[in-house]
Amino acid sequence: MQSKIMNNPKVVDLEKVVIKFAGDSGDGMQLTGTQFTDTSALLGNDLATFPDYPAEIRAPQGTVAGVSGFQIHIGSIDINTPGDIADVLVAMNPAALKANKNFIKKGGSIIINIDSFNQRDFEKAGYKQSPLEDNSFEGYNLIEAPITKLTRETLKDSKLDGKSIGRAKNMFALGIVYWMFNRPMQQTESFLKTKFKKSPDLVEANIKVMHAGYNFADTIEALSSSYTVLSAKLPKGTYRNVMGNQAMSWGFLAAAENAKKELFLGSYPITPASDILHELAKHKNLGVKTFQAEDEIAGVCSAIGASFCGSLAITTTSGPGLALKGEGIGLAIMTELPLVVVDVQRGGPSTGLPTKTEQSDLMQALYGRNGESPAVVLASSTPANCFDWAYQASKITLEHNTPVILLSDGYLGNGAEPWKIKSTNDMPKINPNVAREGDDYLPYARDKKILSRKIAIPGTKGLEHRLGGLEKEDITGNVSYDPENHEKMCKIRSEKINRLSNIIPEQKIYGNESGNLLVIGWGGTFGSLYSAVDTLLKDENSVGLCHFNYINPLPRNTKEILSKFNRIVVCELNAGQFANYLRMNFQGFVFEQYNKLQGFPFTSIELESHFKLLLSK
Amino acid sequence: MQSKIMNNPKVVDLEKVVIKFAGDSGDGMQLTGTQFTDTSALLGNDLATFPDYPAEIRAPQGTVAGVSGFQIHIGSIDINTPGDIADVLVAMNPAALKANKNFIKKGGSIIINIDSFNQRDFEKAGYKQSPLEDNSFEGYNLIEAPITKLTRETLKDSKLDGKSIGRAKNMFALGIVYWMFNRPMQQTESFLKTKFKKSPDLVEANIKVMHAGYNFADTIEALSSSYTVLSAKLPKGTYRNVMGNQAMSWGFLAAAENAKKELFLGSYPITPASDILHELAKHKNLGVKTFQAEDEIAGVCSAIGASFCGSLAITTTSGPGLALKGEGIGLAIMTELPLVVVDVQRGGPSTGLPTKTEQSDLMQALYGRNGESPAVVLASSTPANCFDWAYQASKITLEHNTPVILLSDGYLGNGAEPWKIKSTNDMPKINPNVAREGDDYLPYARDKKILSRKIAIPGTKGLEHRLGGLEKEDITGNVSYDPENHEKMCKIRSEKINRLSNIIPEQKIYGNESGNLLVIGWGGTFGSLYSAVDTLLKDENSVGLCHFNYINPLPRNTKEILSKFNRIVVCELNAGQFANYLRMNFQGFVFEQYNKLQGFPFTSIELESHFKLLLSK
Amino acid sequence: MEKLTNKDFSSDQEVRWCPGCGDYAILRAMQKSLPLLNRKKEDFIFISGIGCSSRFPYYMDTYGFHSIHGRAPAFATGMKLANPNLSIWQITGDGDALAIGGNHFIHALRRNIDINILLFNNEIYGLTKGQFSPTSKKGIKTKSNPHGTTDEPFSPSDLSLGAKSSFFARVVDTNPKLMQKIFVEAEAHKGTSLIEIMQNCVIFNDKTFSSITGKDVKKDAQLTLEHGKPILYGATMNKGIILNKFKLETVIIGENGITIDDILVHDAYEQDSTLHAMLARMRPPEFPAALGVIRSVKRSTFDNDMNSQIDHEKKNAKFNNVNELLFSGDTWNV
Amino acid sequence: MEKLTNKDFSSDQEVRWCPGCGDYAILRAMQKSLPLLNRKKEDFIFISGIGCSSRFPYYMDTYGFHSIHGRAPAFATGMKLANPNLSIWQITGDGDALAIGGNHFIHALRRNIDINILLFNNEIYGLTKGQFSPTSKKGIKTKSNPHGTTDEPFSPSDLSLGAKSSFFARVVDTNPKLMQKIFVEAEAHKGTSLIEIMQNCVIFNDKTFSSITGKDVKKDAQLTLEHGKPILYGATMNKGIILNKFKLETVIIGENGITIDDILVHDAYEQDSTLHAMLARMRPPEFPAALGVIRSVKRSTFDNDMNSQIDHEKKNAKFNNVNELLFSGDTWNV
Ligand SMILES: Cc1ncc(C[n+]2csc(CCOP(=O)(O)OP(=O)(O)O)c2C)c(N)n1
């Protein structure tokens, strides 16, 4: 083996490190990344992760299109994004190096499986010749490890077949990285024991290879030292690592339990929302009913049917699916039934960039239906708080009997971070607004304050009534073509949502409460905006961050916040939809925009430098 | 027979008259109205009509829900709306009287079929006792005609069965009204001869009854005189009477012919858009292909397929159908194919008020799709100009290869007015932007100026290529997941539409070019806004009307216009969607709103009084 | 349980179909059938899409839902999964079920969700004023194709049997007795019970079924199947159906040596749908049209399978409440 | 016309299916078949929905359209109506065609629009990483139901025959020769030609067809139908299918006095689909699975009917251009 140290390795910042594992789709990089994540989490690091994989199940082996990556950001300090740029890259083949060449910090370490750096693989990656021979990676700490060879060597006495031996090489890479960051291997060992419990040979082989990698790193002295990232100073409590889609699923489970409702999901698979269906489908033991419908329309309609019959009913999808659900959502608005619609946004328009992230369904969520059809719109903003927003969406829909659209995105859904586990006992109560047997029931009579009607659930004696999509007569709920009644009902449907702003908390600001620059964001960009603003605040810039989770209605103090800053910039992963929405709602302000439409999150660096520019002008 | 003249009949304004025919759904009021319309049109009156019928095919006979009405406004002056309030009402039963009691001008004439004013019919209409016995209609000219009896009497020797005889009574009413307004009966006679050409008995009977009605009116002297409405001073030319949906259909026929394209319509029936399908289905002789699809999604997708293969392809629907088409429209945006989507709007949300008019699909047209997916949005504004806007939508979509959404509404679609026939030779040329055999074809290469790509039509040798909904690489059109490319393509798709504003005409103002109050409207409200502003202008108020047909992009001089007025009021039959859209696009203006959500058009009177209020403050 | 009557199932809403519409008779038959089912009034839901027929729920004094066009099977599926104790009746038209709603229709049948579907087949779009539907006879002239349709129609029986329908019955709107009988059998059947009702639209497609329902022809044009009984019809029930190789044939008992023993005996319970499909395809003038319960076979239902699975998982549960899940697996304390 | 080869139909785009995916063989078979059709290259369109299989058009150097999920039949219908001279090939998966796209699928078959549909049936959603599909075997464990599906699957043959399919063929992805033969026959058939391809997804549903395609079993587990030929199979072609009353049975020639004359002769042209459906339903272990062209019957096509109607109307035209229409009827001069 050979280790070309092209330069003295710069000392990586031990407060936080970004590591990216990259290889072919078949190289097991997602598993490697997850293992490193779990081990780091157990050590008490704060962290955030983001997987990045191709749209094809298996794109051609060895090509750039086929590269699968997993990025993890760990720190002893507050971590809010998976990091802009990697301190350490593991590249299992030339394509992985090529795909990530702009994502490695100058002077960072690159661990390379040198066995895959041959002419055939260069060509597959679209390199004419070895990228290691020219000067492309001068200034980096290049660690060339013969990972394939040493894995085979390690397992030469194993009973495994060649294919399985080949597959173990990710464990070698993981071993190297464990050594680099001084991490124990027990967590992964016990994981392997559970995962392959039916095949002790596999367990043994994988553990052996991981240790071989670890020992290899220990021996080669490719790095001047190994690093430690101390545990973060997180609030006291029990933690676990959660992905956004998983947290979202669990939030619904918790809400259903606390509302004493059965949870019903009607859904059709679509990237990147399918994992919510997968996650909930696991938990039949908690009574959840998941219905994989024939399409998105059946997904939303079955949920409305279940809602009418008393379930906490949700439907989950991504952009193109939301387009199909518009008519159904309109019916839920007219019939004023509880319903949560989750849109895990991806790149659009049309099929667009299905595995990439974006925030471009906001307008569709607000207006993608015929007629005046206002719905509550919420957005989660970190992988972990997908839990809270699923819970909150459920609470609102059940207590106000009005549909809620909850926006997440591919970045949140697939991203992960540690979550301080809440007990269901500590969550806000949920009191579904339901009529009971014996009530004097008029389907469209309303609570004076919150303006919501009570629903009556089939099976309840004496409350038989008919709902439907034709305009309803106020109070009775009978069909009505009366002109004045229609106008009145349109106003009620909209006012019901506006009144929610009396109930939801005031919008908070992070940083300065007034001053020079107000940074506005919503949904999945929280981490990057927070990091960027945080850095600026450390330099005592006059800046505040106002990040929205309530979109419709907006918090009641929004206007007040806007009026306290000289300059406002709205940052979104779209062409300016929230900025436009603010313009509709608040006249007399100038909303500048900062937008990105590249299928990737903002980097903190690009935000910082843009904000600095704004602050300096 | 009895004619109670409760008052001296006020002399009706001979410049213009509003007449409303109302009766049971089975009473043939639509036919009666159409006949009066056609006759008046042939006499050279300007006019506008509006049918108003129940959502049920036949609601229970004799009830208010079952009343079918047809309103016509004729004049020797410019007529822009079917009128706010009737000068003459024909009420075939008590329900018809009840349904229209607030729509008759104080002192106007009410012709009543007294044979239907009996206790049973009062009750069906929800009257406790005869509305003629109390003082409700004091101050009106009430003409009580025994229409049923006299019809039977007239036909006592006819060979027709009782049912057919009963059905002829609408002709009696028509005869009365023809007499009142001094109209000849020939047009209707020849109409009857064609319509019932297979049954000479029916022809004879209907003509006989109409004459009986005419003679009856001549005899009874219920009216101090009969009236004449002189022919209007319309520009020279050949005229015909057209309904909005018909005009729209014909506009597409003309566009296809001038573009040398086959016309393809993929559609699924829905009120109030179905008549476009019906109209186009008639004209197979002109080569048009109408495909009644299994649903709206197949409607839009078949149209996109036909467009790819070289047709001028359209799909027609109303609000709930547009909701279903969103995903398909997104694909047309990504593939940059020509496509016209017509939405004849009705009352929403959900099934809403299917037979009533509204303008509440604007936001859906602009934003009802996933991702950043801008489409051209146009709106027709009078029944007759539905022709022009269908033509213009076709021209834009074929020349710019980008989908166009054309908004109409139930009021325009079913309304009618005289149309000065244009020859197809006098219409603007249409030059479809198509690649030819031998061209050096790159599917996503663009015209530098208008930014549109060329389409290549299957069957063209050498231009084989693949389209799809995944993000396209600039120039080549290959699938691309490249971040920068995605951002670039999103910008191009939006810029392509913005550039159209260089090509479309500047926005015009009616009335003052600057001053106190700018009235803004769009689409189907033109007639009422124009009438109201016209009246105010006659009183020398400082007011201008800016009525939009181009919604996206907006005309390039819009901002300039806005800045010339002290006050701006945006008037819409929704909760303020265009006002919000203007707020997004133009900051620094105060847009006041005037909205109505009652399933009916604005009346000129309510607009006038509101504008006066604004002008006085 | 209190005894219910048809009055208990009539809502206070005025019925708004055209005079003479076949829908009235179906409504009456339904209101008379429900009391026979021995179920609580509050346990019924009528769910419909959009169409003339889809207004049906408004006239029933039960829980009801007049939803959106074509999607009723999806709503019904959600309802039944949410509460398997309910008796769910879907009302749908030929356009609603087979045009825009075709997909949900076949998927409901495939899954065998335990609901009852009444398909009001009038071979036309009534509510939107008379366009042809996917069951309209090829060539009829309607507003949307004044030159005659070029669409080959679906056969509701073939399509639904192809989609694995476990229960298929057919009736005409002029036979209230048979409707009641079938409604009761449909409710008893576990799984998706599909009932095709040949319904007359007096306004837009009058007499489309007259070759079957016409007073003059009906004795020879209708055949009512009963499980386990020989397949006979005619004024004196002297005509019957036999199977000759692979084809059905009509015969007259007593002629050509035919006796009652030659006549096919109806087996609605046979899993193989081949013969059911052939019987359902019979049409005048060659054959009488088959009415009654043509197919009724046992097959596990979707709602029951899902609930058994949930019960099983609950019994073998790793977690009994959400807290146990939240704190399970790899956690750590700070 | 210039002679084309398979190379002429290979686009410059890199094929991106998983190594070992059944889709590769189908692609190759298609590229070899098209030159046999004697059509111009520019007259082909490949239209697909979304799914692994739906990427197919990118790899064909013809006109192509990778549309949206489930809607390919609707696009194809518009294409064929717009230009009846084109040869249109729809590529679709079991999810694309039978889940979200079920409605367009059955309507295309009913109308008999003249297109060819290749149904890549791998009994799984490949692209979205392995959820069960409407053809997945009941009980299989997938991500979206880790406890085993409770969905009864569609039988593509029953569903499509129930929807009046005029052409139904079946083939396995391991038999390129038969694929080519069927593709050529499909193109020759006027109407909707449906070809079910049993396609292996190595990643998410590997070996789901192994009881049919397994090397060890395939001689006895596959039967290739040919019109007019007796239905024989087995390594030595000594096994056959007979019809016993209403059921199919397998027999061995020479045993129990069975001779070749007892064996059923395949009639793909028979209008009555009963026997086609029965043959298509055969499955191991009781029966071999039927491959080849199972049904191919003449029925007028939707595109042809529409065009004849238009031709007829043009011949009897009241107006020959739009101006004549605009100025027709009641007009007046000012
Ligand atoms: C999304 C949508 N598309 C179209 C319509 C218009 N529409 C309402 S009912 C109907 C068809 C009705 O036919 P059918 O289902 O046979 O019912 P029938 O009126 O004959 O009882 C149509 C096309 C609608 N309401 N919603």
Ligand SMILES: Cc1ncc(C[n+]2csc(CCOP(=O)(O)OP(=O)(O)O)c2C)c(N)n1
């Ligand atoms: C509207 C919409 N819903 C869902 C999806 C996600 N999706 C894409 S392909 C697919 C199913 C693929 O299965 P199949 O058609 O069997 O194709 P295969 O991948 O197995 O070839 C799904 C659910 C989508 N792209 N669009």
Ligand code: SF4
């Ligand atoms: S239109 Fe036809 S189906 Fe509808 S209510 Fe009238 S008669 Fe009945």
Ligand code: SF4
């Ligand atoms: S996931 Fe399955 S179907 Fe898709 S490309 Fe891979 S092997 Fe083929």
Ligand SMILES: [Mg+2]
């Ligand atoms: Mg119908």
Ligand SMILES: [Mg+2]
């Ligand atoms: Mg599949």
